[in-house]
Amino acid sequence: MKIKRTSGEVAFDMVNIGLLLLFCVAVAIPLMNVIAGSLSSNEAIIHAKVFLWPVGFNLHNYDFVIRNAVFWKSFWVTIQIVLIGTAINMVLTILTSYPLSKGWLGGRKVILLCIIFTMIFQAPMVPMYILIKSLGMLNSIWSLIIPGALSAFNMMLCITFMRSIPEELYEAARVDGMSEYRIVWRIVAPLSMPINVTLILFYAVGHWNNYLGPLLYITDRELQPLQLYLYKLISQFDMDSAGGQSILELSTAVTPQGLQMATIVIATIPIIIIYPFLQKHFIKGALLGSVKE
Template sequence: MRIRRSFGEAAFDALNYLLLAMFCLAVVVPLLYVVAGSLSSNEAITHSEVFLWPVGLNFDNYDFVIHNRVFWRSFGVTAVIVIVGTTINMVMTLLTSYPLSKSWLGGRKPILLFIIFTMIFQAPMVPMYLLIKELHLLNSIWALIVPGALSAFNMMLCITFLRSIPEELFEAARVDGMSEYGILWRIVTPLSMPINVTLILFYAVGHWNNYLGPLLYVTDPAKQPLQLYLYNLISQFDMDSAGGASSVLELSSKLTPQGLQMATIIVATVPVIIIYPFLQKHFIKGALLGSVKE
């Protein structure tokens, strides 16, 4: 049976579709422009002939990026930060969320209030830099991992999800002699896979896109992550940032700064675009379960 809708409902749906289409265009059009520019010839880019479709197909930009050792060095630094940082984030989040999800835990409310306080009031930039300096973490990946080892917002999502797991499961495990750590790793972790995948995506994307931390704490070019490399490439575009002095001749004769910048951005974005579709189902489920409390 077809439900008949009023004019107001139809107009509301049409307005929603229009707004969503505009938002999609706002996201897709810049991405298509960057892709088209990265695949266009140097002359087309120089004369501003490129918009949403490549003009004079050219793969020299990607060839330069793929064989650029400076780029892959920064890519490797970022990969290490993402893997190590996300692992520490998840361990800290689970170890903190599991006990705080228990209503019978003594001192639970003051601890939660203290953590929520850090969500509202955060340390300013200068004291944070001085703290990192005193801890001798400058020019190391730990300066980008340790300060954000635990996200209060993600911890609250995890706590809300863990409260939905029946307490009877934990009581049965305790009767069988299982320790609290055994319950956490053998029962809680498998059952909370949707929220775990969601938090892994949050943490990993946060580490991948972080450039303010490296900009403040990393001055050694050999240790700069990918986002700082992109920042230097786009804002300054010196030859050392692009790929070293040995590539100056090749860069000036075959490539343009704009095309090289666009190709580098696309290559740096591809890993996140490839991984997200495999996590989308768990991400949506985890976000919904972790945000609603019955």
């Protein structure tokens, strides 16, 4: 049976659709401009002829970036940070969320209160830098992984999801002689796949886009991740970041703006490729992990 909708509900939906379309356009225009500029000729970029479509189509900018060893070195450092950091994040999140999802755990409320406290009050920048320096983690990828090894917000999502798993499954596993660790990895982790995929995406994107951490803790060019490389290339147009080519060579091959745009596009591609494969699990996990029964 088709439910008749009131004029107010129709108007509400129309306003929402209009606002969402405007938001999509506002997001899409800068992206299209960057892609168009990366595929345009030097003359078109210099004379500001590029808007949403390439002018004087060429791939010189991409060819320059692909041959840039400095870019790929930063890219590899970022890949290491994302893989290692996300693995540590997920292990700690699951191992912490499982016991805290049990109402019978002694001191559970106090522990949760302490964790929630860190969501509201975070360590200032200077004391955090002093701590990282005193631990000897400056110019190390661990300075970008250890401080954010466990996200309180993501842990709360995981706890909420794990509460929806029937307790009878745990009891049956204990009767069969399974230890708590085996229950976590054989039952809890597989059943929590939707929220796990969601958290993996959260953590991975966070590591990929991390800019402030490398800016504070990394001074060695050999260890600079992709976001720090982009910062130096865009804000300073550092010649070492550009691959060490001379100004004359750059002016005849590519423009600084075109090189920057091509680098941004290539640096964004991995996240764009991964997201469609995780979208279904991401939406399901975000909904289930945010609703408390």
